[in-house]
Amino acid sequence: MWPFHAPGSIxxxxxxxxxxxxxxxxxxxxxxxxxxxxxxxxxxxxxILSASATSILDATTVQSGNISVxxxxxxxxxxxxxxxxxxxxxxxxxxxxxxxxxxxxxxxQDQGTGPAFDTxxxxxEELRIATLTRRVSVGGTPTxxxxxVGQTRxxxxxxxxxxxxxxxxxxxxxxxASALLAILAGRSTAASLSRLAESVSRRGPQDLRPVVAEVxxxxxxxxxxxxxxxxxxSAALTRxxxxxxxxxxxxxxxxxxxxxxxxxxxxxxxKEENRVSLREMIRAIDExxxxxxxxxxxxxxxxxxxxxxxxxxxxxxxxxxxxxRLRPVAELKDMDLRFEASEEQEVMGDTILIQxxxxxxxxxxxxxxxxxxxxDVALTRDEATATLTIRDxxxxxxxxxxxxxxxxxxxxxxxxxxxxxxxGLTIADEVARAHGGTLTIANTEGGPGACVRLSLPLx
Amino acid sequence: xxxFISSLALILSALPALAFxxxxxxxxxxxxxxxxxxxxxxxxADLFAPFITAFQALNPGIAVxxxxxxxxxxxxxxxxxxxxxxxxxxxxxxxxxxxxxxxLALPYRSGATGSLPEWAIWRDRVFAFTQEPAxxxxxxxxxxxxxxxRTRQELxxxxxxxxxxxxxxxxxxxxxxxxxxxxxxxxxxxxxxxFWRLAQVMGGLQTQLYRGSSDMIEDVASGRxxxxxxxxxxxxxxxxxxxxxxxxxAPEDFTxxxxxxxLIPANAEAPEAAGRFIDHLIETAWTEGGGRFAFPGxxxxxxxxxxxxxxxxxxxxLLVYLDRLKRRQFIEEWEAAMVQPG
Numbered sequence: 052m053w054p055f056h057a058p059g060s061i062x063x064x065x066x067x068x069x070x071x072x073x074x075x076x077x078x079x080x081x082x083x084x085x086x087x088x089x090x091x092x093x094x095x096x097x098x099i100l101s102a103s104a105t106s107i108l109d110a111t112t113v114q115s116g117n118i119s120v121x122x123x124x125x126x127x128x129x130x131x132x133x134x135x136x137x138x139x140x141x142x143x144x145x146x147x148x149x150x151x152x153x154x155x156x157x158x159x160q161d162q163g164t165g166p167a168f169d170t171x172x173x174x175x176e177e178l179r180i181a182t183l184t185r186r187v188s189v190g191g192t193p194t195x196x197x198x199x200v201g202q203t204r205x206x207x208x209x210x211x212x213x214x215x216x217x218x219x220x221x222x223x224x225x226x227x228a229s230a231l232l233a234i235l236a237g238r239s240t241a242a243s244l245s246r247l248a249e250s251v252s253r254r255g256p257q258d259l260r261p262v263v264a265e266v267x268x269x270x271x272x273x274x275x276x277x278x279x280x281x282x283x284x285s286a287a288l289t290r291x292x293x294x295x296x297x298x299x300x301x302x303x304x305x306x307x308x309x310x311x312x313x314x315x316x317x318x319x320x321x322k323e324e325n326r327v328s329l330r331e332m333i334r335a336i337d338e339x340x341x342x343x344x345x346x347x348x349x350x351x352x353x354x355x356x357x358x359x360x361x362x363x364x365x366x367x368x369x370x371x372x373x374x375x376r377l378r379p380v381a382e383l384k385d386m387d388l389r390f391e392a393s394e395e396q397e398v399m400g401d402t403i404l405i406q407x408x409x410x411x412x413x414x415x416x417x418x419x420x421x422x423x424x425x426x427d428v429a430l431t432r433d434e435a436t437a438t439l440t441i442r443d444x445x446x447x448x449x450x451x452x453x454x455x456x457x458x459x460x461x462x463x464x465x466x467x468x469x470x471x472x473x474x475g476l477t478i479a480d481e482v483a484r485a486h487g488g489t490l491t492i493a494n495t496e497g498g499p500g501a502c503v504r505l506s507l508p509l510x
Numbered sequence: 511x512x513x514f515i516s517s518l519a520l521i522l523s524a525l526p527a528l529a530f531x532x533x534x535x536x537x538x539x540x541x542x543x544x545x546x547x548x549x550x551x552x553x554x555a556d557l558f559a560p561f562i563t564a565f566q567a568l569n570p571g572i573a574v575x576x577x578x579x580x581x582x583x584x585x586x587x588x589x590x591x592x593x594x595x596x597x598x599x600x601x602x603x604x605x606x607x608x609x610x611x612x613x614l615a616l617p618y619r620s621g622a623t624g625s626l627p628e629w630a631i632w633r634d635r636v637f638a639f640t641q642e643p644a645x646x647x648x649x650x651x652x653x654x655x656x657x658x659x660r661t662r663q664e665l666x667x668x669x670x671x672x673x674x675x676x677x678x679x680x681x682x683x684x685x686x687x688x689x690x691x692x693x694x695x696x697x698x699x700x701x702x703x704x705f706w707r708l709a710q711v712m713g714g715l716q717t718q719l720y721r722g723s724s725d726m727i728e729d730v731a732s733g734r735x736x737x738x739x740x741x742x743x744x745x746x747x748x749x750x751x752x753x754x755x756x757x758x759x760a761p762e763d764f765t766x767x768x769x770x771x772x773l774i775p776a777n778a779e780a781p782e783a784a785g786r787f788i789d790h791l792i793e794t795a796w797t798e799g800g801g802r803f804a805f806p807g808x809x810x811x812x813x814x815x816x817x818x819x820x821x822x823x824x825x826x827x828l829l830v831y832l833d834r835l836k837r838r839q840f841i842e843e844w845e846a847a848m849v850q851p852g
Contacts, residue, residue: 122830
C-alpha cells in the first residue's frame, strides 16, 4: 500500500508528502553546507601554507654568490593551531635540497610560478603541502628556488567534525521544524474539511438552506455541488408535499360530491332494492374516501417521520378533540365512545403525526368493533411515558401473529367481513417509532375485544 | 680465538649504545621490580632524585635508570641512534618539539594531561612541567660598589664602565655546544636587539663559554667570574649554600622563561609506566608548593603577576632556529659578536 496514491486520509497524504520534501531538503542543505565548509577549510589551510612559503621565499637572498635562507620565526608560528598540527618544510635549489626535510615531496608538477598545492602521505600521515617557486640569479646564472611547506590536517579534520555535528544538528532542526509545519498543515487542511462536515450535519431536519460556511477556494466546488444537491432535494420535497395535499384535495372532493349525489338520490328513490344498492354504493364511497385519506396519511407520516420536527404537544386536548370529532361516527353504530384522562400530559412530538395516529386507532376501533358496544379511551402515565389505551369489545386480534398486523396492508384473518385498507395500525406504529415510543396490540385479558396501547415518552 | 671474536662482537654490538655521550648514569632500583623506566634527561640527577624517590614510593616495583646527557645528545640518541628510552626530559624545548613533530614521540592522554592549559602541552606528546627563568647571576663581591643591574641595558652600562674588572670574568652558554644555551640566545635575539649589543660588549671582554648552568654558578660563587648571563634561575635558587656570594637577577626588560618538558619516545618499551611518571610529574608541578623537587612548578598566577616574563611558546615556531641554514647564520652572527680576539 503506497500511501501517496492510497485514497486513505488527505491529512496523512499531505503530511507524508511534506515530510518527504522536508527530509530531502534537509539532506540537500546538509550536503551543501558540509561540502562548502570542507572547501572553505581546505582553502584557508592552503592560504596559510601559501603565506608561510611566501614569507620564507621572501627571506631567501643571494649573499656573495650563495643562496641564503633566513626563515622568519612567523613562517612557522602562523601555522600553529589549537590541535598542534605537525609542520614540515623543504627548500631546494634547482631540485637539490638546501635545508629542511630532504624527503618531503614537492607539490610542483608544472613550470609555473604560482603556488601549487597537493595532498600527500608523509611519515604515515596525510599532509597538505604548498610549493612556491622563485627564479633568482646567482652570479649571473639563473637558478630556481622551491619552497615547500606542509602541515598535517588534524585541525581541519577537527573543524570539519565540529561543522559536521553542527550541520547534522541544523539538518535535524530544519527537518523537525518542517515536520511540525507539515503536521500543522495537514491538520488545518483536514480541519477545514471536518468543519464543513460538522456544519452540514449539525443542521436541523428542516434546514435545507444552502451552506454558506467559509471554506478554502479548493473546497468551493464541493460546497457548490452540495448546495445544488440540497436545492434539488428541497424542491423535490416541496413537490411531494404539494402533491400529497393536491391528491388529498382532488380525491376527497369528488368523492364527497358523489356521496352527496348518492344521498340525494337515496331520498328520492322508493324502490327497496334500488335503495339497498344505493346504500351499498354510499358505503363503498365512504370506504374509498377513508382509504384515500389513510393512504395520504401514510404518505404524510412517512415523509414527516423522516424529518421529525419536535414541539411540545399536549395529549389530553388532542385526544379529547379527536374523540369529540369521531363521536358522531361511533353513534351511527350506537357505540359509546368513552374518554378519561387523569391529568395533563405533554410529549415532544409532531402534532399532525400524533393526531394521525390517534385518529387511525380510534377509527379502527369504531370500524372493527360490533355495534352497540362501548369503546374505552384512557390516557395514563407512568414515570417517563404517556400511554393512550383504546379498548373495544369486538372480535379482537387473531390469536397468532398480532404483531404482523402493523405491516403495511396487513389485515387480520378474522376481519374479512369488513372493508379496510390495513394501513391504520401501520401509520400508528410508524408514528410511535418516529417519536421513540411503542405501539402494542393485544386482546383484552379475560374478555372479548382488542386492546391497543400507544406509548410516547413524556417531555 | 673464539673468545676473542665473541668479545669483539660484543664490543661492536655495544658500540652504538655508546655513540651518544652520557654525562651521568644513576640507577634507582626497586624491590620486586615489575617495570624499568629508562629516562634520558638533561636535568642533573641529584636535582631530580627527590622526585624519582617520591614517584617510586607511590608506584612500587618501577625501577628507574636515569641518564644525564646534554640536550643535543638526546637528539643523537633518539633520532640518529634510535636508542630505546621510555622518557625524554629536556630543557631544550625546540628539540622536544622537533622530536614530536618528526613523529618520534608517542601520544599520551590522561586526566592529568587533560588538566594542562593549552600552552603547556603540544600535540598530546610534549608536556611542560616547570617554568624556569633565564637569569643573570652576579657575584656579590664584584657588585658591592656598583649599582646592581636590573636590565640588560644596565648590565651593558656596568660592563662598559668597568672593563678591567670584568675582562675574562663573564660567563655564558656556548650556544654551539648547549641546546639550552642556543634556545635562550635565539629567543633573546628574537625578542630584542639589546641582546646583540650585549653580545658585542661581552665578546669584547673575552667572555668565558660554558656548557652548563651549574659550572657558571659555582664559578661566580668562587669568584672566578663576576657575571653569568642566561643561567637557569632554578639551578641558582637551589644552591642556597652559595646565596651569600651571588645575586640572582631576572632581567626586568624581559625574562625568557623556559618550560622543561617531558615526552615518551616512539620506541619506548614501558609507555604505560612512563605515562604514570608523566602524571606524577604534572600533578607535582602544577600544585602549589610544586617546589618539592628542585624545579619551580608552574602556577597559573606566576605568569600574570609579572609582565616581563616571556615564556617560550611550545609550537612549530621553535623549529625555525633548528633549520640548518638558520642555525648556521645565527651561530656565525653569534660568533662574530661573542668570540672576539683578545
